[in-house]
Amino acid sequence: MPISANNTNRKSWIEVPVDSDFPIQNIPFGVFITKDDVITIGTRIGDCAIDMGALQQLNYFEGIELTDDMFMQDTLNDFISDGKKTWRLVRNRLAELFDVTNPKLRDNKEHREIVIFNVKYIEMQLPVLIGDYTDFFSNKEHALNVGKIYRDPEHLLSPNWLHIPVAYHGRSSSIIPSGIPVHRPMGQTLPKGEKTPVFGPSRLVDFELEMAFITTDVNVMGENIPINEAEDYIFGMVLLNDWSARDIQKWEYEPLGPFLSKNFATSISPWIITMDALEPFRTKGPKQDPSPLPYLQQKGKNNFDINLEVAIQPENEEPTIVSKSNVKNMYWSMNQQLTHHTSNGCRVNSGDMMGSGTISGPTPDTFGSLLELTFGGKMPIQLNDGSERKFLNDDDTVIMKGFSKNNGVRIGFGELSTKLLPPYVRK
Amino acid sequence: MPISANNTNRKSWIEVPVDSDFPIQNIPFGVFITKDDVITIGTRIGDCAIDMGALQQLNYFEGIELTDDMFMQDTLNDFISDGKKTWRLVRNRLAELFDVTNPKLRDNKEHREIVIFNVKYIEMQLPVLIGDYTDFFSNKEHALNVGKIYRDPEHLLSPNWLHIPVAYHGRSSSIIPSGIPVHRPMGQTLPKGEKTPVFGPSRLVDFELEMAFITTDVNVMGENIPINEAEDYIFGMVLLNDWSARDIQKWEYEPLGPFLSKNFATSISPWIITMDALEPFRTKGPKQDPSPLPYLQQKGKNNFDINLEVAIQPENEEPTIVSKSNVKNMYWSMNQQLTHHTSNGCRVNSGDMMGSGTISGPTPDTFGSLLELTFGGKMPIQLNDGSERKFLNDDDTVIMKGFSKNNGVRIGFGELSTKLLPPYVRK
Numbered sequence: 020m021p022i023s024a025n026n027t028n029r030k031s032w033i034e035v036p037v038d039s040d041f042p043i044q045n046i047p048f049g050v051f052i053t054k055d056d057v058i059t060i061g062t063r064i065g066d067c068a069i070d071m072g073a074l075q076q077l078n079y080f081e082g083i084e085l086t087d088d089m090f091m092q093d094t095l096n097d098f099i100s101d102g103k104k105t106w107r108l109v110r111n112r113l114a115e116l117f118d119v120t121n122p123k124l125r126d127n128k129e130h131r132e133i134v135i136f137n138v139k140y141i142e143m144q145l146p147v148l149i150g151d152y153t154d155f156f157s158n159k160e161h162a163l164n165v166g167k168i169y170r171d172p173e174h175l176l177s178p179n180w181l182h183i184p185v186a187y188h189g190r191s192s193s194i195i196p197s198g199i200p201v202h203r204p205m206g207q208t209l210p211k212g213e214k215t216p217v218f219g220p221s222r223l224v225d226f227e228l229e230m231a232f233i234t235t236d237v238n239v240m241g242e243n244i245p246i247n248e249a250e251d252y253i254f255g256m257v258l259l260n261d262w263s264a265r266d267i268q269k270w271e272y273e274p275l276g277p278f279l280s281k282n283f284a285t286s287i288s289p290w291i292i293t294m295d296a297l298e299p300f301r302t303k304g305p306k307q308d309p310s311p312l313p314y315l316q317q318k319g320k321n322n323f324d325i326n327l328e329v330a331i332q333p334e335n336e337e338p339t340i341v342s343k344s345n346v347k348n349m350y351w352s353m354n355q356q357l358t359h360h361t362s363n364g365c366r367v368n369s370g371d372m373m374g375s376g377t378i379s380g381p382t383p384d385t386f387g388s389l390l391e392l393t394f395g396g397k398m399p400i401q402l403n404d405g406s407e408r409k410f411l412n413d414d415d416t417v418i419m420k421g422f423s424k425n426n427g428v429r430i431g432f433g434e435l436s437t438k439l440l441p442p443y444v445r446k
Numbered sequence: 447m448p449i450s451a452n453n454t455n456r457k458s459w460i461e462v463p464v465d466s467d468f469p470i471q472n473i474p475f476g477v478f479i480t481k482d483d484v485i486t487i488g489t490r491i492g493d494c495a496i497d498m499g500a501l502q503q504l505n506y507f508e509g510i511e512l513t514d515d516m517f518m519q520d521t522l523n524d525f526i527s528d529g530k531k532t533w534r535l536v537r538n539r540l541a542e543l544f545d546v547t548n549p550k551l552r553d554n555k556e557h558r559e560i561v562i563f564n565v566k567y568i569e570m571q572l573p574v575l576i577g578d579y580t581d582f583f584s585n586k587e588h589a590l591n592v593g594k595i596y597r598d599p600e601h602l603l604s605p606n607w608l609h610i611p612v613a614y615h616g617r618s619s620s621i622i623p624s625g626i627p628v629h630r631p632m633g634q635t636l637p638k639g640e641k642t643p644v645f646g647p648s649r650l651v652d653f654e655l656e657m658a659f660i661t662t663d664v665n666v667m668g669e670n671i672p673i674n675e676a677e678d679y680i681f682g683m684v685l686l687n688d689w690s691a692r693d694i695q696k697w698e699y700e701p702l703g704p705f706l707s708k709n710f711a712t713s714i715s716p717w718i719i720t721m722d723a724l725e726p727f728r729t730k731g732p733k734q735d736p737s738p739l740p741y742l743q744q745k746g747k748n749n750f751d752i753n754l755e756v757a758i759q760p761e762n763e764e765p766t767i768v769s770k771s772n773v774k775n776m777y778w779s780m781n782q783q784l785t786h787h788t789s790n791g792c793r794v795n796s797g798d799m800m801g802s803g804t805i806s807g808p809t810p811d812t813f814g815s816l817l818e819l820t821f822g823g824k825m826p827i828q829l830n831d832g833s834e835r836k837f838l839n840d841d842d843t844v845i846m847k848g849f850s851k852n853n854g855v856r857i858g859f860g861e862l863s864t865k866l867l868p869p870y871v872r873k
Contacts, residue, residue, distance in 0.1 A: 150577075150618060150619055151617055151618050151619050153705075156702060177700050177701050178636075178700075179634075179636075179643070179697055179698060179700070182634060182642075182643050183634055183643075183697075183698055185698070185701070185702055185705075186702065186705050187614070187615070187702035187703050187705055188614070188615035188616060188617055188705065188709070189615060190578055190615055190792060191577060191578050191618070192577055192578050192792070192793040192794065192795055192798070193667065193792055193793050195667070201668075202667075202668035202791055204790035204791055205670065205789055205790055205791070206789060206790050207606075207609060207610055207739065207789075209605075209606075215609075215736075216606070216609050216610075216739065217739075218739045218740070218741055218789075221790075240620065240622070240629070240710075240711070241628075241629035241710075241869075241870030242870055242872055243632065243870070243872065264790070267790065270606055270610075271606060271610055271612070272701075272702075272703075273604050273605075273606070274604050274612070274699075274703070275583060275612055275613065275614035275699075275703040275704065276614050276699075276701070276702040276703025276704075277702065277703075278580075278612075278613050278614055278615065279786070279787070279789065279790040279792065280790075282615070282790070282792045283667075283668075283790040283791045283792055284667070284791075309642075312634065312643065312644075312645045313645070314645055359706070360706070362632055362633060362634075362645075362706065363631035363632055363633050363648075363691070363694065363706040363707075363709070363710040364629055364631055364632070364710045364711075364870055365617060365619070365620055365706065365709045365710055366619040366620050367619065368619055371619070442668075443668030443669055443670075443791055445669055445670065
């Protein structure tokens with residue numbers, strides 16, 4: 020089925036600001052609460068949020084097979100379960116409906132007022148109920164940078180790294196959308212040179228610049244997915260900030276991996292950008308040497324050219340961009356990640372989320388965490404207000420952005436903005 | 447509020463076989479499908495399953511504040527959310543209703559036929575929707591045994607082990623109830639002496655004898671729970687088999703912990719035994735030396751005397767008991783685990799599950815995994831049919847049981863029985 024929604028010549032009757040992340044070629048999916056306190060599934064064009072629940076009630080999805088309340092729900096899980104064919108039909112329909120040449124909704128003021136809101140009057144929610152969250156470690160530059168800080172110089176990568184898209188399970192309960200603040204975590208750490216740990220606020224709170232993808236129902240228990248089918252199960256992507264407490268991490272992570280150093284919070288951007296919308300930005304990934312085992316061998320363009328940036332904004336100051344990276348830096352592709360994840364029969368369901376791991380580039384200005392940007396806290400970075408950071412201060416806001424651009428079309432992820440508050444005080 | 451359901455003198459008008467795990471003093475909670483294909487919440491006395499949805503419709507919970515459909519649901523999450531006071535009121539009510547001296551339901555044949563089924567006609571389901579599953583590593587004997595196989599003899603325990611209840615995140619999507627078979631997983635392993643991994647069926651599939659506890663809604667994000675409050679948030683316990691593929695685990699686990707070696711399946715027993723029912727079996731845990739940090743210091747009896755056993759049953763043969771252990775061997779208590787888990791503000795919700803880690807005892811016949819029982823596969827164990835096992839064969843069934851007993855009352859967990867099938871073949 021053609022992706023007519025991607026037509027680069029199409030314009031919308033909704034005004035789209037220059038350099039908006041959300042032209043009519045994007046058509047992302049999300050969940051929001053309207054100013055009338057109704058929760059709905061919706062999309063976005065320019066600065067307009069579009070209530071797809073209301074659109075469905077007004078019959079604008081006629082002819083597409085959907086359950087009656089498909090978009091009058093508080094998560095996208097059921098819609099995502101319906102599969103790629105339905106996603107594409109709905110996205111194409113939305114593109115046609117908001118096409119500048121289509122008078123149907125454009126000239127119906129009553130309907131427009133029911134369906135369209137300025138984004139400043141809505142409150143974005145988590146787009147899916149995330150049953151399980153996996154975080155990969157699939158960027159070689161990041162793995163090497165971490166190796167330089169923590170590992171022996173002869174073995175910067177663990178022996179399995181070039182053979183396996185290494186991953187661990189994250190915590191679903193602590194995933195929050197952009198805008199929800201995070202408290203500096205308390206935890207056990209081992210002070211340098213000491214043999215006994217102490218308990219207190221983490222001193223080394225960090226961000227990690229990641230992307231994540233959201234799956235549909237992938238398999239039954241026991242079933243593996245061949246790599247040439249993997250992309251059929253990927254709905255779309257979001258920005259992800261994998262909050263990390265480096266001092267807690269260092270003391271706890273051996274032998275079973277990161278736990279409390281990560282599970283206090285994971286932030287994601289609220290609009291899921293579909294793989295269909297990202298299709299024009301496919302690109303080749305880095306050469307894989309050694310060649311992976313046959314079940315992980317892929318052909319063609321499996322990476323995506325998505326520009327990323329991170330800024331730190333101190334309280335009452337302007338943000339400073341501290342890193343610029345790109346998703347095409349990923350060594351292991353999403354298809355390889357999902358194939359590996361199901362290679363043992365592990366069940367993957369609609370709404371499950373898989374993070375990429377920190378996406379760093381080859382040069383210091385492209386590193387995706389303060390751990391890397393400051394070489395383990397040894398070399399502070401300068402912010403525009405003259406202050407320095409080794410790690411994050413209380414009341415700093417971390418802002419991540421991502422977008423792709425070619426043929427005059429910019430498809431973006433909006434903003435993932437999260438403020439770090441002081442430790443929580445129990446009432 | 448007194449736990450009148452624990453009255454050791456009480457007898458039921460339902461016949462309870464000698465040595466049943468489910469006398470009227472147990473009153474566990476579970477979810478099952480009746481032979482009429484209705485899913486309901488229920489309890490069990492002797493060999494009778496009791497439909498609590500039907501009981502509620504017939505007004506037998508009158509006077510207890512419950513939503514109208516509390517027990518007509520397919521998970522216990524909402525009931526568990528209601529908190530300890532409600533759990534206790536409901537459990538006490540059930541004990542009174544089935545007390546031999548109470549004619550109300552005993553003498554109402556019509557109601558009895560609606561409410562009571564022989565357990566052989568029902569199909570047990572997962573009792574809760576498990577949002578997040580954490581697995582601890584809290585038994586010192588197991589940690590030492592694993593250390594002897596994998597670590598340097600001078601440092602059998604990782605440096606943090608005596609300070610932190612070490613844990614990692616498991617996979618919720620692969621948790622299954624007793625009776626559902628598991629397929630031998632495929633995966634990457636590194637053959638001995640080789641530098642390049644291979645892909646194929648795991649050759650070293652193992653069980654791990656564990657318990658798990660289920661929580662109610664514990665906290666808001668950022669909030670920590672003091673150790674003296676932790677037990678208020680624990681609803682009950684189940685048996686857990688943490689299926690493990692040792693060859694996959696060895697190759698993948700560094701640096702981020704176990705992943706595909708564990709997430710192909712985790713089995714649990716379907717009846718949740720409440721902490722109220724286990725109250726008479728409290729006991730002291732092992733002395734903790736060094737003393738943990740103040741936030742983990744506890745007083746009184748925080749362990750439970752629960753006998754455990756594992757049997758292996760080859761196809762068409764009798765089971766052989768291969769291990770007998772006890773939950774009182776746990777070094778870190780459940781209260782310490784939950785307190786540590788929330789110490790960084792990690793959100794814990796109703797229906798979340800936390801596994802203990804393998805529970806081994808001090809002697810070889812008490813080890814909770816084949817890895818330990820066979821010293822890493824070096825010394826096979828003998829089964830009653832004359833066959834040997836280093837690890838599990840296809841078509842072996844692993845059966846775990848657990849019970850407590852004193853003052854003439856036996857409170858048991860029933861059976862966790864899971865067959866290992868050959869690798870899944872995709873259609």
